[in-house]
Amino acid sequence: MMYPEMRMRRLRQSEKMRELVAETRLHPSDFILPIFFDQNIKNVKTTDSMPGVKTFPLSGYEKIASDIQSSGVDSILVFGIPEKKDAVGSGAYAKDGVVQKAISGLKEKSDLLVIADLCLCEYTDHGHCGVLDDDGCVINDETIELYGRTAVSQADAGADIIAPSGMMDGQIAAIRRALDDAGHKNVPIMAYSAKFYSAYYGPFRDVANSAPGKGNRAGYQMQCGNRLEAMREIELDVAEGADIIMVKPAGPYLDIIREARDRFDLPLAAYQVSGEYAMIKAAAQNGWIDEERIMMESLLGIKRAGADMIITYYAEEAARML
Ligand code: PBG
Ligand code: ZN
Secondary structure, eight states: OOTTTOOGGGGGSSHHHHHHTOOOOOOGGGEEEEEEEETTOSSOEEOTTSTTOEEEOSOOHHHHHHHHHTTTOOEEEEEEEOSOOBTTOGGGSOTTOHHHHHHHHHHHHOOOEEEEEEOSTTTBTTOOSSOBOTTSOBOHHHHHHHHHHHHHHHHHHTOSEEEEOSOOTTHHHHHHHHHHHTTOTTOOBEEEEEEBOOGGGHHHHHHHTOOOSSSOSTTTSBOTTOHHHHHHHHHHHHHHTOSEEEEESOGGGHHHHHHHHHHOOSOEEEEEOHHHHHHHHHHHHTTSSOHHHHHHHHHHHHHHHTOSEEEETTHHHHHHHO
């Protein structure tokens, strides 16, 4: 049947009719909120390039958690800014490190699901995601040993899920082994499997103060145009024992999300990163776009592409609108 018998507009004629045939829906449980703790501050801090994103001191966990949970969001991804940085990022795996303290405080005072981002770049004085050789190149195999130690310290502090974001080879296997050896057999790994070398991380590095001093991350993060390589990265992470896989960034990589969804049966996360958020915020602040609609459309697009869960700085705002 074709026009004039067939009319697509029949199912678009009312709000109720459209709701009935909706193929993709967002729910607060889809969202994971990234949250930052800074060991050097006493009061909540903001960052110009990330309007609405707060950095918290190591206190007031009950209020932080209840504010988040009142929006309907129950999952967070924790980042830390340490008191001191050094060449080997020792703050990342210190027993009394910033993230370890934040995690145990939050777990003690709330029932939030706490995911720990695992990397060294916030903790190294050179800003790279691992330890460097004399030429300034990240040494893979020494770095993943430190990732293992970091994972154990985060799980010891009470982290529900460990999320390694450093893009080192063999990191998932090394972390799985370290966690199991330490008795954390039931702590899942959310692998930043296909993490691209993206300019969209800029505002995050303002918040986390983690831009590399010399060089860049092109030697370990993936080049933006490589779709097949992204599938190999995911495949390896699955083989190494990842429980959840991730594509990052999200908006400019919807094809990668779709292909990962079609190829793999694991839960799939997508990270709407700082630059994606900051661009929407900036345009909205100029009055150039309708922020609420663009926020929802960007998140719906990520879910329609195949993501089961979305890490987003819009988590609370979006959840409140649903
Ligand atoms: C740490 C890490 C980064 C992000 C998440 N984990 C920064 C980076 O790789 O440079 C970026 C998140 C964002 O931009 O929102 N490796
Ligand atoms: Zn890093």
